[in-house]
Amino acid sequence: MKIVTWNVNSLRLRLGLVEKLTDELAPDVLCLQETKCPDDLVPHEDLKRLGWTHVAHHGQKGYNGVAILSKRPLSNVRTHSWCDTPQCRHLIAEVDGMEVHSLYIPAGGDVPDPEKNPKFDQKLRFLDKIIDWFAGTYGPRDPIVLAGDFNVAPLAADVWDHKKLLKVVTHTPAETARLGFLRQTLDWTDSTRHFVPHDEPAFTWWSYRSPDWRKGNRGRRLDHIWVTPALKDRLVDHDIHVDGRDWNKPSDHVPVSVTLSA
DNA sequence: ATGGTTGGTCCCCAA
DSSP states (O other), X not given: OEEXXXXXXXXTTTHHHHHHHHHHHOOSEEEEEOOOOOGXXXXXXXXXXXXXXXXXXXOOSSSOOEEEXXXXXXXXXXXXXXXXXXXXOEEEEEETTEEEEEEEOOOOOSOOOTTTOHHXXXXXXXXXXXHHHHHHHOOXXXXXXXXXXXXXXXXXXXXXXXXXXXXXXXXXXXXXXXXXXXXXXXXXXEHHHHHSOTTSOOOSEEOTTOTTXXXXXXXXXXXXXXXXXXXXTTEEEEEEOGGGGGSSSOOSBOOXXXXXXX
16 A cells, blocks of 8 residues: 655646656555645546545645545544644544545744744744644544545754754744654554664755755755554655656655555 | 745745
8 A cells, every 4th residue: 555645736736746646656546735726616527547546635726735545545634724714634534444635734834933923923823733633533443544644744853953953933842843753653654764764854845946955955954754554664765856856847746655464 | 134035926025
C-alpha cells in the first residue's frame, strides 16, 4: 500500500502532473492539498481515466481544498473546519481498514506575531484545536495516516538555515512546539524521519521566488506523513520526490510517499 | 531592509 501526499497548488492546472505522478510513483492513495477547486468542478472523468476510481474532495473557490484519490474503495468520508470561517483544509476517509487524513494547515502569513497578524493567530489556534481533537478522539492503537501540508518545518534540519528561520513563519518556536504536542497526542511516527537521520537536511518545498532552487537549496520540509503506532511496524519505504520540483510548470511542493506492508 | 514568483479571481489576495 503506497500513499503519497502532494500540495498540488491547483488541481485543474496540474492535471497533467497528476497523471505523471500517477504513472511514475504508482500510489494506491493520493492525498492532495490546495486543489483550489469547488467540488462541482472536480474533473472526475479525467481522474477516472488515470485510475482514480474513488475520489473524495472537499474544496472551495479560489483557495484551500483537499482531496483523497484512491484505487480502492473509500468509506466514511468526513470533513472538519477548524477556523472561524469555513475553510476546506481537513478531509478524512477510510481505506483498507485504515483512516487516511488529508490535512492542509494554514500558512500563517508573514509576521510571526499573533497580536499583529490574524493569519498567524489563526494558524496557532488551528494547531491547538487539532491537538485537542486528536488527543480526545483517538488512541495509539487506531490505524491512522495523517498526511498533508502542515506548513511547519519542525526540526533544525528541516530548513536550509535553522538560526535564520527561527523568526520566519513555519519554523518559529510557537509552531514547532505545537507540532511537537500534536506528535505526542497519539505517539505519531514522522515517516520521513523514520527513514532519514534527524540531522540530515530534508526538504519538500522550495519557494517559486528562488530562481535556481536546486543550486541555492533554500528549502523547507513542510509536507509530512505521520502514522500511529498501530501502523509503524508496517513502514517499509519512503521517498521525497525531489525531481518533482523540476517538472514542467511545477508546484512549489514535491510529493512525499510512504509504503506500508500488507 | 527588500524583493523575488505563481495561481485564481475579478482589479488584489494568498502563498
